[in-house]
Amino acid sequence: MTPRRYAVLMALCVLVIGLASNVAVWTAGAGLRADFTSDRRFTLSPPVRTLLAELSEPIELTLYVSEDIGRADPALARHAAQVRQMLATFAAASDGRIRVRERVAARFSVAEDEAIAAGLRPLRPGVSASTFLGLEAVNAVNQRAVAPTLAPEEAANLEAALARLILTLEDEAQAQVALVTTLGEESAPVRALAGAAQILPLSPGFSAIPATADMLALIHPWSLSAVEAGALEAFLARGGQVIVAVDPAYRPAVADVADPYAALGALAPARSELPAAFEALGLRLSRGALSPAEGWPPVVGLRSVGADPVAAGADGGLAAAAPGALLVAARPSGVIAPTLRASVTAFEIAAADALARERPTLTPPETTDGDGALAAARVKDAAGGEALVIADVDVLATAAGARLLAQAVADFGPEDPLAALPARTGYARSLTGVTRAREQATAQAERARAAIQAELDVVEAELAAAEARAAVAADDFAELAALRERSLKVRAELRASDQAFLTELRGLDRAVTWINLFAGPLLVGGFGAAAFLVRRKRMMGEAP
Amino acid sequence: MSRLVLAVWRKELLQLAGQPYVYAASAVFAISAALITLQLGDALRLGVADLDALFAAAPWLLSLFVPILTASAWAGEARAGTLELTLSLPQPSYALAIGKWLAAWSVAGLALLTTLPLWITMTVLGQPDHAETLVGYLMTFLAAGTLAGFGSAISASTRSKTVAITLAATISILALMPGLQHVQRGLAAAFGDGAADLIAIISTATHLEAARNGVVEVRSLFFFVSMTAVFLAWTALALDARRSGDA
Numbered sequence: 001m002t003p004r005r006y007a008v009l010m011a012l013c014v015l016v017i018g019l020a021s022n023v024a025v026w027t028a029g030a031g032l033r034a035d036f037t038s039d040r041r042f043t044l045s046p047p048v049r050t051l052l053a054e055l056s057e058p059i060e061l062t063l064y065v066s067e068d069i070g071r072a073d074p075a076l077a078r079h080a081a082q083v084r085q086m087l088a089t090f091a092a093a094s095d096g097r098i099r100v101r102e103r104v105a106a107r108f109s110v111a112e113d114e115a116i117a118a119g120l121r122p123l124r125p126g127v128s129a130s131t132f133l134g135l136e137a138v139n140a141v142n143q144r145a146v147a148p149t150l151a152p153e154e155a156a157n158l159e160a161a162l163a164r165l166i167l168t169l170e171d172e173a174q175a176q177v178a179l180v181t182t183l184g185e186e187s188a189p190v191r192a193l194a195g196a197a198q199i200l201p202l203s204p205g206f207s208a209i210p211a212t213a214d215m216l217a218l219i220h221p222w223s224l225s226a227v228e229a230g231a232l233e234a235f236l237a238r239g240g241q242v243i244v245a246v247d248p249a250y251r252p253a254v255a256d257v258a259d260p261y262a263a264l265g266a267l268a269p270a271r272s273e274l275p276a277a278f279e280a281l282g283l284r285l286s287r288g289a290l291s292p293a294e295g296w297p298p299v300v301g302l303r304s305v306g307a308d309p310v311a312a313g314a315d316g317g318l319a320a321a322a323p324g325a326l327l328v329a330a331r332p333s334g335v336i337a338p339t340l341r342a343s344v345t346a347f348e349i350a351a352a353d354a355l356a357r358e359r360p361t362l363t364p365p366e367t368t369d370g371d372g373a374l375a376a377a378r379v380k381d382a383a384g385g386e387a388l389v390i391a392d393v394d395v396l397a398t399a400a401g402a403r404l405l406a407q408a409v410a411d412f413g414p415e416d417p418l419a420a421l422p423a424r425t426g427y428a429r430s431l432t433g434v435t436r437a438r439e440q441a442t443a444q445a446e447r448a449r450a451a452i453q454a455e456l457d458v459v460e461a462e463l464a465a466a467e468a469r470a471a472v473a474a475d476d477f478a479e480l481a482a483l484r485e486r487s488l489k490v491r492a493e494l495r496a497s498d499q500a501f502l503t504e505l506r507g508l509d510r511a512v513t514w515i516n517l518f519a520g521p522l523l524v525g526g527f528g529a530a531a532f533l534v535r536r537k538r539m540m541g542e543a544p
Numbered sequence: 545m546s547r548l549v550l551a552v553w554r555k556e557l558l559q560l561a562g563q564p565y566v567y568a569a570s571a572v573f574a575i576s577a578a579l580i581t582l583q584l585g586d587a588l589r590l591g592v593a594d595l596d597a598l599f600a601a602a603p604w605l606l607s608l609f610v611p612i613l614t615a616s617a618w619a620g621e622a623r624a625g626t627l628e629l630t631l632s633l634p635q636p637s638y639a640l641a642i643g644k645w646l647a648a649w650s651v652a653g654l655a656l657l658t659t660l661p662l663w664i665t666m667t668v669l670g671q672p673d674h675a676e677t678l679v680g681y682l683m684t685f686l687a688a689g690t691l692a693g694f695g696s697a698i699s700a701s702t703r704s705k706t707v708a709i710t711l712a713a714t715i716s717i718l719a720l721m722p723g724l725q726h727v728q729r730g731l732a733a734a735f736g737d738g739a740a741d742l743i744a745i746i747s748t749a750t751h752l753e754a755a756r757n758g759v760v761e762v763r764s765l766f767f768f769v770s771m772t773a774v775f776l777a778w779t780a781l782a783l784d785a786r787r788s789g790d791a
Binding site: 003004006007010011014015017018019021022023025026029030032033034035036037038039041042075078081082084085088089101102104430431432433434435508509512513515516517519520521523524525527528531532534535538 | 558561562567570571573574575577578579581582583587588589590591592593594596654655657658659660661662665666668669670671673674675676678679697725729737742745746753754756757758759760761762763766767770771773774777778781782784785788
């Protein structure tokens with residue numbers, strides 16, 4: 001055999017051995033991985049690891065993803081990659097009992113039909129009716145469970161959502177929560193609750209709380225009728241446990257909030273309260289909302305007080321935009337324990353101002369002590385019924401709020417291993433600098449626009465008045481022409497203001513791009529200069 | 545042995561540092577990486593502080609860039625007529641192979657460093673997950689090592705620099721394809737899910753997918769290390785064959 005043939009043969013052998021060993025390691029080493037993310041977002045919690053290790057039968061998870069998932073919203077493609085990674089983590093921890101497959105739900109394809117038939121819903125109903133990202137789980141006896149959407153807003157609770165889906169097929173006991181809400185299934189507070197328990201939705205007109213319900217949640221509820229309020233009282237009287245979240249100013253309810261679910265939020269009322277139930281609990285909700293004494297928008301920090309582990313577990317990240325204040329009324333029996341208080345600088349603003357996002361007039365809230373307005377409290381009545389009352393709904397939309405809700409479910413409900421899973425901080429880390437610059441530029445442009453618009457309004461009012469006068473006085477024509485000219489000038493200024501705003505934003509994008517385009521080659525040049533110096537030194541050293 | 549390898553590495557590194565095309569290719573790599581991350585990846589408009597777009601594009605850019613570095617290692621020497629002299633030195637083939645591969649890998653690593661301004665930009669404008677980014681860089685660096693190994697093996701198997709670059713780049717890019725979701729779906733439709741998964745193992749993109757999310761998979765580490773070893777063994781065998789042929 002020639003040396004060349006020998007080398008080719010040996011190289012082929014080494015290549016085949018290398019590939020074969022990789023195939024073996026790929027299959028056998030699927031579970032060996034290390035999560036280096038700073039918040040360990042792909043490290044499963046102990047209850048989930050136990051659940052996966054003790055699965056009674058194999059489960060096939062089918063992820064339905066739209067072919068053009070990144071087209072409607074480019075961030076969705078990144079989120080889909082994170083969902084895939086979490087599914088791979090689940091599969092790796094299940095010792096082969098969970099198999100993940102992916103179906104591309106292209107428009108009008110068989111896969112899309114299958115996704116819809118399985119119960120999946122479009123991810124962005126208001127934006128695209130054909131963007132799907134959802135999961136169907138099927139076990140060996142063909143039982144099915146579906147996560148209709150795996151929205152980016154739900155990323156913080158993805159582990160819990162997937163685990164709950166699997167748990168459904170395992171027929172394990174889960175906390176059951178009867179839910180009274182005006183919010184859609186896709187709203188963040190309802191999704192957070194769904195991540196912590198199995199939900200039994202109640203429709204308007206209900207007359208009793210289902211006997212299977214372990215607890216009742218009233219999240220931004222409608223005004224309860226006498227019959228509905230009676231059902232709530234009866235539930236509390238038999239020792240039931242209730243989570244109540246009301247809001248004096250629910251911002252997604254107004255159309256100008258940049259929220260993909262604004263359409264769903266718009267169905268919800270701007271204010272929710274349960275006066276009769278609150279009176280029975282010895283509480284009252286403030287008319288206005290809380291705001292910091294300085295600064296805008298009205299974001300108020302909330303801190304836990306007392307020994308309630310439910311709030312303490314979520315402490316540190318709790319903040320709310322214009323939350324309400326709970327006012328303690330005279331109460332014959334029962335115990336009210338403060339759970340969350342607003343920062344001491346909180347002042348009250350009119351709820352309408354909070355919704356309109358206008359700089360309001362601040363007044364001190366109606367609290368009896370100087371310890372900050374009461375934002376949440378736990379109430380225990382004489383009959384053994386217990387309620388956690390939260391004076392803001394938006395707070396539940398945050399990761400910390402979702403954690404608070406999960407801990408409340410864990411505290412109130414039956415033993416559910418998944419109830420107190422930690423909520424992650426969410427995957428997407430935003431470019432806060434860019435967002436801040438955009439917000440500053442937007443605010444600046446809006447201020448300039450408002451000033452010019454005010455001037456335009458004055459000019460147009462004067463113009464209208466002058467035109468009315470022109471019908472009777474011919475001398476006013478010169479003034480009319482001057483006003484028209486000024487009106488046109490102000491409109492041009494308005495256009496220039498908008499243009500300046502856009503130019504400023506584009507300028508930021510361009511500056512960042514150019515800096516990075518030049519920085520790379522400059523570094524290459526730096527390496528070249530260093531190499532030149534080293535070579536020169538060597539050559540001079542070698543010279544006699 | 546290590547001294548021998550280091551000596552070859554130092555000599556080859558200085559040789560590469562003296563070649564203008566290395567700087568040109570590195571500059572093109574840096575500009576392409578910045579353009580892809582900021583323009584195609586639309587990082588600023590997305591408003592997400594991560595370098596996912598960079599790590600998604602890195603295997604493709606490296607598949608084109610690394611063969612340029614490795615082609616001169618052996619094919620370049622063969623063309624210049626200095627290969628016979630190098631092979632006549634009393635050094636084992638594996639030391640030569642490892643030394644030259646290390647030099648190409650080092651330059652690829654320096655090229656990756658030219659994308660650091662992107663990381664700095666993300667840090668200035670937001671709060672990226674530094675651990676996740678570091679994992680992305682380290683795994684991409686390992687992938688560059690495997691590609692450098694493959695480029696060296698191809699370079700040692702041919703006497704033409706052009707053939708070495710073309711062949712290494714083409715095969716590297718073809719090998720990336722099975723990691724693409726579209727291709728994977730096609731393969732799954734044609735051969736079934738299991739076969740598609742197996743074919744995807746050869747793709748560097750498959751092994752970087754978890755790393756892009758900050759997760760290191762042992763099987764991916766094994767892939768990069770084992771395949772680099774395979775390609776270095778291939779290089780050493782090719783050099784041995786040349787030595788024997790010349791003898």
